Amino acid sequence: METLIWQSYSQDEVLVLGIINTSNQGMINTFVEENSITFPIVFDPGSPGGVQGGDTYDLYYLPNNGSPYPRDFIVDQEGVLQYANNEIDTELMLYILNELVGDACSDWNIGDVNNDNMINVLDIVSMVNFILDINQPDECSEYVSDFNDDGLINILDVIQLVNIILE
Ligand SMILES: [Ca+2]
Numbered sequence: 826m827e828t829l830i831w832q833s834y835s836q837d838e839v840l841v842l843g844i845i846n847t848s849n850q851g852m853i854n855t856f857v858e859e860n861s862i863t864f865p866i867v868f869d870p871g872s873p874g875g876v877q878g879g880d881t882y883d884l885y886y887l888p889n890n891g892s893p894y895p896r897d898f899i900v901d902q903e904g905v906l907q908y909a910n911n912e913i914d915t916e917l918m919l920y921i922l923n924e925l926v927g928d929a930c931s932d933w934n935i936g937d938v939n940n941d942n943m944i945n946v947l948d949i950v951s952m953v954n955f956i957l958d959i960n961q962p963d964e965c966s967e968y969v970s971d972f973n974d975d976g977l978i979n980i981l982d983v984i985q986l987v988n989i990i991l992e
């Protein structure tokens with residue numbers, strides 16, 4: 826959770842929040858320290874102060890036969906619950922997160938830098954402006970400009986765009 830999710834996404838894309846339902850600050854500190862946790866931990870109001878219970882815990886309770894922990898949930902950008910599990914399945918969580926985060930540019934097409942549904946000389950101009958630092962690309966124009974997917978926008982990408990226009 827800490828390294829694979831919290832540290833691998835930017836914080837304006839994915840927020841990891843730990844909800845803890847004990848009021849024992851010493852226990853919280855030990856857990857945070859032992860697991861090197863840096864994501865925010867919030868207290869569950871309504872917790873009687875033991876190790877179970879609390880308003881959020883009760884609302885999101887999932888019965889299982891083993892430990893009462895963990896409860897993992899993913900809430901999407903619209904506030905809709907997309908994932909709920911009472912065992913750790915990081916691989917599935919990453920898959921869902923990638924689907925949710927990746928969706929932002931899903932209606933953009935590679936090469937259509939200004940997203941007007943046409944690939945033409947205007948897209949070349951936009952791309953060259955990024956390269957010359959005249960304009961800064963937003964996340965999606967950056968994504969559709971990087972033809973060879975090397976994380977850079979440069980002349981190699983312009984050449985591929987020109988080739989597409991000339992085809
Ligand atoms: Ca265009």
Ligand SMILES: [Ca+2]
Nearest residue numbers: 971973975977
């Ligand atoms: Ca590139």
